[in-house]
Amino acid sequence: MEVANTIDAARRAVKQARKQGKGIGLVPTMGALHRGHVSLIEAAARQCEFVVVSLFVNPTQFGPGEDFNKYPRPLDQDLVICRAHGVDLVFAPTAQEMYGRQNLTWVDVEKLTEPLCGRFRPGHFRGVATVCAKLFNVVLPDRAFFGQKDAQQVAVIRRMVTDLDMPLEIVVCPTVREADGLAMSSRNQYLTAQQRGQACTIYRALKHCEDRIGQGIRDAGLLVAAVAEVLRQVPGVEIQYVSIVDAETLQPVDPVSGEVLVAVAVKLGSTRLIDNIVVDAGHS
């Protein structure tokens, strides 16, 4: 496994693989790899002969007061995980390498970046889209792999790729969960033991919504209220949003029909957690 810290070194390694006729798969991550990331790496390895994992805590997707500084950076452990799962190239640039002089160029995806997390993290998706454009231009992958847990990110990146005619395919892999249902996230390690115990309520609230839809409820207001009611069983939880939206456009759907995304963001103490499920509500 090669580890490249510079754009040039990454390009050289990928070019070599490309010359050998290998398909290139990219798993863009901020490191602190967990089983969710591993599932992306495994999917990439099944679909591509040459697997690249990028490890980069991207400063431009964090807002002021967010957790950029405390975000975990266990590089050695991440490299062990990559090596164990047959990764061919790790691209782990510094912020200086990626944004060597003041960045003036931004990729903005309108509309899709406004609802849900966009309301609470202004500029976040602009940073995500921009760094993904950069990573795609460095690695030129045939496929890039993202987790369904970050559903809005997936919608934004998919749209960017389509709108800008980027020559790659976006592959979305299912959310990987702990035994109690909590979605895998590098931020779970911020939780106290008590918060960790309570955090599984998020998934329970989402499944409750799925049950209610299964029982025939289609009123979005009622369904959102049902999710919030379950979430509020956690003392001190701060609900940022509970939304039922079209999975592609992220626009509210009411009455609920077709494939919908039920998405939630909460804060437990200072830790912000998001989760979602896709439910097929059928057509009346």
Add this chain to the structure above:
Amino acid sequence: MEVANTIDAARRAVKQARKQGKGIGLVPTMGALHRGHVSLIEAAARQCEFVVVSLFVNPTQFGPGEDFNKYPRPLDQDLVICRAHGVDLVFAPTAQEMYGRQNLTWVDVEKLTEPLCGRFRPGHFRGVATVCAKLFNVVLPDRAFFGQKDAQQVAVIRRMVTDLDMPLEIVVCPTVREADGLAMSSRNQYLTAQQRGQACTIYRALKHCEDRIGQGIRDAGLLVAAVAEVLRQVPGVEIQYVSIVDAETLQPVDPVSGEVLVAVAVKLGSTRLIDNIVVDAGHS
């Protein structure tokens, strides 16, 4: 010479050339080709084994009330010119092909897009950067060729390529001029015979500025006034701007020193014309 009207067809043709080990050169144009474009095609042919010319009047770079509808589209004549100059592939998509559904994704280059033409054509450079990103992603050229006449466009595209790590080189070719000094432009054909006769004053004003710098004048205000004085010899001319700026950052330079861009935009009747020269003012 192949003519591709779809993104897929263009990609197939380029892929074929790439497989044969050919370097790819792209000349992005809005058609209505003149000798300025031909000089770009010739430069591309010298530096690349496979030359692609795109012909696309890009709607997203025109503002309301601008000349999108009347912009000349002499496709057959453009194809004759391309064929005569050894172009390998013409990519001539429809607007429907390039923006098939509502475009939500924009490439924004801050700061460089604000002065000069940016003040008079809001959104213009966002449209230019976005369509160039798309064309680069379709053709994946090793080099793309632009004319110095559009100096601000060159600065914006160069910066986009650097900031987003796009894997290509931007090559800038000198402005090609008519015998009387008028910079070649597809918009020159809008001019009446009288306006055409007067239009050479623009280059004369720029050369006058160069002379004044050569005589040791470094006060930007004086130099700008000298350019404006020459321009005002044309009855009814509307001066949009006369600016002396750093050629890379496009920021005003006063006193003038180093390599500066002397840039002008005027309207003759309803026709908007731009021109510029780069002058080395040395260092005091």
